[in-house]
Amino acid sequence: MTSYFIRRFLLIIPTFFGITLITFLILQIVPGGPLEMEIMKIRMGGNKGGTESGSGGNSTQNIPQSAVEELTKFYGFDKPIQERYVIWVTNLLKLDLGKSYVYAEPVSDVIVSRFPVSIYFGLIGFILTYLICVPLGVYKAVKNGSTFDFISSALVFIGYAIPGFAFGALMLVLLGGGSFFDVFPLGGFRSSDFESLSFFGKIADQINHTILPVVSYLIGSFATLTILTKNSVIENLSQDYIRTAFSKGLSEKRVIFGHALRNSLIPISTGLGHAISLVLAGSVLIEKVFNINGIGLLSFDSIVQRDYPVVMGILVISTLLLLVGNIISDIIYALVDPRIRFK
């Protein structure tokens, strides 16, 4: 089994280069790169200054050729694309992700500065989904066909059907102090006066800022896990070994939790491997609605602003986390199910 996992780890290398190469190529071939954006910026600035002269138009002629060349060199576009990729990879191996075009800071600093927000929301969301969905799924399985089962299924699927950002916006209108009730703040990760608050004030402030975004993050994520748990438990409850367990004189509780649940958790626990991707958790739209500076917003903005180093930096981290997460999932799978032996 060890050799299986060593092979899996080695496989990360080609996969990783495949993913980064394709993304690198697409990203840089697509028109409207940072160079063009820079030129446009200068031109628009020039337009503002030069309205009297009446010049402008849509040519780049009013920018000196030497300046364009300098910019090209600055962004490294004077070299062919394959050479650029090799340079990027070489730097990557030296753990240098480059500098952000927009923030003029090292990419790693830019990304890491967003980690706390993402981990905070990601972890809360992750724990809450499992804490709610697994017991709910088990209970629904035991009470299959009851009114409770029916209503909870309906709620869970309604939640699944509502886009999180729309729900967030609705909640802000309702509870964000605008038109109706003033219960929660309009957004942000913390209040601006956070540092001056007392210890409990800080906690209260943080919770206050957390509830709406977390609910919006989660509203769609209950359905999958709840129904997966429910179906898994139902399937296991009809297995022969459950009949054996009952014939041993065990209590219903012991049969469900000691026998059925443990088997039902096998498909569920495999998802745990991807918990390490939590550091990159985030949703652009919800972060936008609640004005939270998370990874989701960063990656979106970087793509829009053609901040190649940051885009590639996030890609590197998310790819590695995903690939390692897959392997961790396999390890967990082998741990919880004694029948699984990878070769």
Next chain:
Amino acid sequence: MRQKTRMEKKKLFEIKNIRTYFFVEATDKQISDDNIKQDPRLKELYESDKYLKGKVPAKAVDDVSFNIYEGEVLGIVGESGSGKSVTAYSITRLIPDPPGKIVSGEVIYKGKDLLKLSFDEMKEYRGKEIAMIFQEPMTSLNPVMKIGDQIMEVILNHEDINKEDAFKKATKMLELVGIPSPEKRMKDYPHQFSGGMRQRVMIAMALSCHPALLIADEPTTALDVTIQAQIIELMLKLKKEREEAAILLITHNLGVVAETCDRVIVMYGGKIQEIADVNALFESPFHPYTEGLLSSLPNPDKPKTKLRAIPGIIPHILELPKGCKFATRCEKVFEKCWETEPDLIEKEDKHFVRCHLFS
């Protein structure tokens, strides 16, 4: 001689008028509302349970009564779908509900009707007084639980014992059922055992509390022929640990019946068709169905004769004839068979049969 010894034996279990129905969706052709209305008990059930609406009862076990005597091995034989397993599960109340329901009947053990007990009262009997071995050893053990833990679970559940002693006892049981290096195997998972070994584990588990009744539901069907005899022998050997203990052996293997059983019940269409001592049954079967079963066995005294199979198959449970359930396949069927169902009568001493030929 044999009958005399049994006469002295006391009843261990009395099973009276068990009716176990499965409520299923039916096609229009099969729905017979009159049937439901005729039976006041069913009518009541239908009125009290919304779930049953639009469903019809499939009478898997219909009015089955028999006794299990102390120390005996009682066999129930019949084809698939004859109701033998459902009868056994009704005794331990392991009928999946829904769709199944024990509509009426009594299971008397030590003066108590087990069918009237609550779930919590019933679980004191399961595993301790009535234990079961199932047909499928491959799926009857929990795949993610160590063998040892699964055996210890029964012991810890029913006995006032600490974990260490339970472990020792479970190891002892594994040794008794012939599993080599039992202490080491206690820590293994079911998938590390072969089918025969797993059935041994099931037997160890079932007998670890020395139950009064061991119900073995086709315990050898899924096993290799060479293992079958070993498993049966093992059950009989371990039964001796408790003198009054009886075995209810459900099987369609008449060879196993001849080898091991004292008495035999023949079931067809959810009803008992014949009850007899094993010798009487094999020597002079009354019921045409029993005759058919026996003549489909190879006879070593008459080699090179063709085996006679019972023609046809068991009809769908909702389409059983109104009269004798076997009428559709019986060679000796006559008019009366279609109209009224014969009663189970004692034709000879301790030899009961349900057939118009004998009434």
